[in-house]
Amino acid sequence: MPYTDPHVAAPSLWAVRQEYGPEFQVSVVEPDDVDKRRRRLSIEEALIAVYRRESGENTTANFGRIIDGYKRSSMRSSGFTGGTLTDDETESNSAPGIGPLPWTDADEPTSRSWMGLDWTAPEPLANAYGLPTDPGVYRIWDQDEPEPLEYIGQSGNLKSRLYQHRRNRDAELVFSYAILREGDEKHKREQVETDLIGAHWLATKEAPREQF
Template identity: 45%
Template sequence: MDYEGLVYIGETGRSLRGRIYALRRGIFNGEMPFSDPHTASPSLWTIVDRNGPGFEVSGATPPIVEDKQQRKAVEDVLIALHRWETKTNLVGNFGRMPPGYSKSKTRSTGIRGGRSDDDTLRSFREGVAPLEWENPEEVTDPNWMGLRWSARRPLEDALGYVPDGGGVYRIWNSGNCPPLEYIGESVSLKDRLVKHRRNRDGSLQFSYVPLPDLEEKFQLKQVESELLGAHWLACGEAPVDQY
């Protein structure tokens, strides 16, 4: 399989040169690199292993990225736009791997990945299709981004009205929205929103989208990231408490 176009989009608050060096470290070696110092390095190694070298890299340092929250939001914007325009998922983001490989763990474990035909591995799991981008600017509407959001309720009611399964959720202050307060994902919506209930003002509003068919954490992360990108495009800023 050839990989044309983008493979990975990332950000850093430190040295751009240093982060790119960490990403390329070991990807041309005979063994798969460990998942540190950069979690995407094993994915790039697999592409070299199958297709040979040929990567190109570019970076940008616009003034907006000096702010951590804005920088991380821009990363989600770029990932969201890539998904929307190409209808594909970046193979190196969200800890993913191309099919046919196991992934190296951190250097401290000493466990390296490599070729594998074990189809139970996460690398064999499909990513999530891009969202429909219906009504992208109305961040509290029941059909925002083409999803079916639950009816809004005060956060103090989270214990009794939230299912146990996985999905995405949003929290906002009715008197100061947009922007939203927070966008999140969880394999257990009830557990996560009950935690928010303990740590936040109970009068905040919330709604959620159950996504029972998404079995992998990285799949929920893909949806969350796209929502965060759409939020920034709609509001010009990230949710208040994000990142």
């Protein structure tokens, strides 16, 4: 099994090839301004989000996932080579992910019900104290210029992550978060984060200002 560098999906694709056969198909497209990294990554997030919405499934090799029965290699510098699991081993990244969000109020990125999540009321980052330590997603924006948002993120500990934003960003910006009861694994939170970034792109034709 290859390492996760130079490409993070390499171990997953290797495992698929071992399990199901040697051939893949590939298709490419070159959108306008594809050389602009922020635009390119935003389109990628939107494509994955729409795939999740339309298929009701997760892509196999995104979000650091791997198919059942395999463990992932690490980066080359760490030297761990993955492969098939033994009977007494488990791999958290092969666990089922979170399904697509319901896309409620998808074109309203500051709505309290955006994408079907239960968002808290916006508060200034200066008030980011006493927050829950639960896993979840969050958004940050300027109330005077709400579109595009400043940032969309995920964390296994909302209190810790938003405290970092309070120290490093303009305290007048506002934040809002939604707890993810199924967000125990990073790949699950990233799936929800991708839905949010993709929906934001489709609604505003821009990425959040500080996203990439």
